[in-house]
Amino acid sequence: MSSSPTAGVSTAKITVTPEQFTFVHYEAAQIVDVVTEVGALLGVANPVHVIVDETTPAAKLSAEVAGSSSDETITIRVESGALENTQRFTHFGADNARMSLGRMLLRARDRMRSDFADVPGDLDLSNDENAAWDVYCAGRLSRAGLDVNEQRWRYNYRNRFGFSDAADAAFERLWSADDLGWVDLVNEG
């Protein structure tokens, strides 16, 4: 198992597209603030470019990073629902954004490890693979101090892997893990 190549306080350049929003009441600065905050919490110091599709309330996310150095830009694509305040349609929700962007920063950090080198792009992953990786990320975000509803991720995991004791045990292993490679992650799931 390799350690994170990007440990340290985040001072990275963070950019957001679009700079001004038409469909939703979001400010690019709010997104920058969340990425800065969560990046520092997770020790991700790479430049980050967040691309928001504000034309849909759906919440699909993906992250990509070309290499493994802390200079490589992490590109996060996000549909606007993933950053939304679920109590106020079209308004920015910092808690939801922390959870969504935090997961993507962790995925990007994972992708910089050699044992994640051959992992398909996020949009090409199966629902099962996504569910397992999300549990692995959510558990780490919880331990990093974010307010995470564990049952939400357990429910999603059960929907993919079954409502059984075996699936619950696998969930617990993924949730509590901190240093998995892709093969470990998929086998665990």
Next chain:
Amino acid sequence: MRQFFPVEDLARDERFVQTNMAERMKDARTVADVTSSRKSRGKSMRLTPDRHDASDGARSLMHGIMVGEIQALEGAGRTAHDFAAGDGSGDTIPFELKLDMARQAWDEARHVEISVKLSDWMGTELGQFAENTVLFEAACSNDPVLRLAGVNRALEGLAIDVFTQMKEFGDIAGDPYLEFCEDWMLADEVTHVKMGSDWLRKVTEKDPDRRAKALEFQQVVDKLFSFGGARGETEESPIGLARRFRELAGFTDDEVDTISQMDHDALEERKAAVRAYREQAGLESATV
């Protein structure tokens, strides 16, 4: 005790944030496929477990059901209390109708408890999603017959569609709690709609104008509940139209066909509105 309770005065604690259809329809975003590009959910919008966002979609819908049950409880309770017992003319309702409303309130209270537990099971906090008060608004009419049409037939009819969808979701996902709880609640909803159908016919038996007004009001509410095509018979709608259960609840084939057509029209209207908004904003496809 106070009668005729306005929607603004519904009692909620600080966890709940309320919204309404006017606010909802201001949202210019859409998941409808208004362009040739592929939105992230693909062509089928139906809420099934194979959708990538299935769990979150089900959690959001379950929360909507939970607050809907609270409002249905409040609405049935108000109808039992707001009108004096009588022969059904004017502002009166038959005493037996009051008893049915009281029974419905009891059912809805049980549904609230079930829905709260299901929400917890699915990882949702109370008040996590906005509460749309459109359901209670349909229960605020001064005419009890309009309430029967708007709440028992339109709203509870929607509940039949939603519960059927969620029951199927639980069945496919292998979630026994969701499947059985939705099935039990669905049985009650069919009864509630049947009550509305029967009482509407009975109370307006000698008053065709009043019946026509009530059915017209039902169509208005049904169109609201179409949520811009959120319910419909094509795969573009997340929630299907449960024809068989609606038939059991006293809907005629013609009535269901009318609702289906309204759902379709609502979807097309929504798509046209979004298309116009996108053109105005100078936007092409912007999908991820």
